Amino acid sequence: DTGVSQNPRHKITKRGQNVTFRCDPISEHNRLYWYRQTLGQGPEFLTYFQNEAQLEKSRLLSDRFSAERPKGSFSTLEIQRTEQGDSAMYLCASSPRDREYEQYFGPGTRLTVT
Amino acid sequence: AQKVTQAQTEISVVEKEDVTLDCVYETRDTTYYLFWYKQPPSGELVFLIRRNSFDEQNEISGRYSWNFQKSTSSFNFTITASQVVDSAVYFCALSEGLGASGYALNFGKGTSLLVTP
Secondary structure: OOOOEEEOOEEEEOOOOOEEEEEEOOOOOOEEEEEEEOOOOOOEEEEEEEOOEEEEEOOOOOOOEEEEOOOOOOEEEEEOOOOHHHOEEEEEEEEOOOOOOOOEEOOOEEEEEO | OOEEEOOOOEEEEEOOOOEEEOOEEEOOOOOOEEEEEEEOOOOOOEEEEEEEOOOOOOEEEOOEEEEEEHHHOEEEEEEOOOOHHHOEEEEEEEEEEOOOOOEEEEEOOOEEEEEEO
């Protein structure tokens, strides 16, 4: 089984630019999650998909953030008009149908906004 | 509100010592799940264990063991005979139910473990 993959692994962008990250979950995992992790902190939940439906969004997910999972497989997370405070590691996780409480994480995308 | 507290920010031990990482949680849910994850320097979170709230049996897996005590809301993790490869940040997490059988994980701030030769 290949694990969760995320691209790119690193992204450096200038303030005000838009960025998009991609997550490919483990095959046949129907649940997909996005988290954000800042330095010295644990990951914080951003949003949740079951198949292609986005069912939950954290208050951390401002209007500048949008996530999609158009065919219920891979997902994208877009940040518009990036700010320095958006600098963080963005983690994706997926869960299998029969063990919905277990989450398997990808390697993350580290975003640096200059 | 849910909360996970890992009071130990950093721990340093010498190889072969035993080390216990503490985790205390708060929740109003009657059914919940607790987890431990390992985050090595490479950054990827590695799933170590899941424990259901209704199962208080302790668990041992090789050099790892976990002590779940509902009465004190604690879920501690012990590494026996630590090795340099155990050096990582360890996170304790608590599930929060979302709609339609989804779960968000609430993580503690992590404990950074350094094992020196």
